[in-house]
Amino acid sequence: xxxxxxYAIPVAIFVAIGGFFYRGLGLNPNDVPSALVGKPxxxxxxxxxxxxxxxxxxxxxxxxxxxxxxxGTWCIECRHEHGFLVQLAQAGxxxxxxxxxxxxxxxxxxLAQLGNPYVTSGFDPKGxxxxxxxVTGAPETFLIGRDGNVIFKHISPxxxxxxxxxxxxxxxxxxRAGGCEFLAxxxxx
Amino acid sequence: xxxxxxxxxxxxxxxSAAFAIDQEIAFxxxxxxxxxxxxxxxxxxxxxxxxxxADSDAPVAADLRREVRRLMGDGKSDDDIKDFLSAxxxxxxxxxxxxxxxxxxxxxxxxxxxxxxxxxxxxxxxSRLGQPLDDEESAA
Numbered sequence: 001x002x003x004x005x006x007y008a009i010p011v012a013i014f015v016a017i018g019g020f021f022y023r024g025l026g027l028n029p030n031d032v033p034s035a036l037v038g039k040p041x042x043x044x045x046x047x048x049x050x051x052x053x054x055x056x057x058x059x060x061x062x063x064x065x066x067x068x069x070x071x072g073t074w075c076i077e078c079r080h081e082h083g084f085l086v087q088l089a090q091a092g093x094x095x096x097x098x099x100x101x102x103x104x105x106x107x108x109x110x111l112a113q114l115g116n117p118y119v120t121s122g123f124d125p126k127g128x129x130x131x132x133x134x135v136t137g138a139p140e141t142f143l144i145g146r147d148g149n150v151i152f153k154h155i156s157p158x159x160x161x162x163x164x165x166x167x168x169x170x171x172x173x174x175x176r177a178g179g180c181e182f183l184a185x186x187x188x189x
Numbered sequence: 190x191x192x193x194x195x196x197x198x199x200x201x202x203x204x205s206a207a208f209a210i211d212q213e214i215a216f217x218x219x220x221x222x223x224x225x226x227x228x229x230x231x232x233x234x235x236x237x238x239x240x241x242x243a244d245s246d247a248p249v250a251a252d253l254r255r256e257v258r259r260l261m262g263d264g265k266s267d268d269d270i271k272d273f274l275s276a277x278x279x280x281x282x283x284x285x286x287x288x289x290x291x292x293x294x295x296x297x298x299x300x301x302x303x304x305x306x307x308x309x310x311x312x313x314x315x316s317r318l319g320q321p322l323d324d325e326e327s328a329a
Contacts, residue, residue: 029238035279127252134277136235136249
């Protein structure tokens with residue numbers, strides 16, 4: 001019996017490596033874990049999209065459960081998610097925009113045409129704040145917790161499924177202390 | 190003389206790599222420029238996965254090159270710059286990951302396999318030492 005045991009070694013190695021590869025097939029290589037999750041949201045201060053003289057800073061988000069959504073008019077998938085963001089905003093979810101590598105005129109006509117789901121959008125044509133936020137592209141959506149920490153980051157469009165499955169449970173947890181009037185309208189408990 | 194021509198050609202070859210992606214030389218000081226070019230080869234583009242930010246034309250890679258130039262201009266060391274980037278984009282952006290509780294296996298792995306291979310090799314050699322040569326070798 002033990003004489004043949006060593007023949008099992010290559011088979012075991014094959015099975016182990018095959019197991020890793022099989023697991024790898026199901027992983028999304030674009031799912032880069034965010035270094036910011038669990039850490040305080042990065043500070044920023046940007047002019048807003050709609051008014052170059054107005055400023056939006058990270059202090060505006062402090063103490064709120066809110067979303068930060070990275071968008072740009074050059075980003076096709078942003079158009080895909082936009083309708084759902086408008087729905088969330090209508091339910092009362094505070095969404096702050098980070099407009100990335102865009103020009104102001106296009107961004108304003110986009111908001112006028114498709115609706116504006118954002119409380120405000122920061123204007124970041126050079127991607128300076130985006131680097132601080134570890135943004136790789138658009139669309140990306142961050143969930144900011146009541147304590148000002150980044151709770152979750154989602155890369156790729158926000159869909160009803162993503163909202164229900166990934167965001168809502170975390171939002172409900174953040175809202176346990178109350179103060180999220182939007183929760184019921186946005187599908188939460 | 191010919192040595193200096195060679196140096197000049199090699200330096201220009203390095204400079205042309207910088208031209209290829211950003212249209213201009215990052216630093217007029219050649220040693221800073223060399224440092225810059227080798228640093229951006231060690232940083233992985235977070236969007237395009239299998240390219241360094243030196244090779245990628247993704248917008249985020251251009252932004253990260255700009256940040257690297259800015260930090261180098263501020264006199265930051267390579268380690269400071271890597272800290273800056275990995276605080277934002279994770280260890281993922283470092284092509285040479287640091288030793289940490291999640292990466293120690295990666296670093297120790299090759300040495301573990303080397304030791305295992307060495308033991309196997311030693312055992313095979315030792316077990317054959319006592320054996321007589323086979324027919325062909327003893328005939329020769």
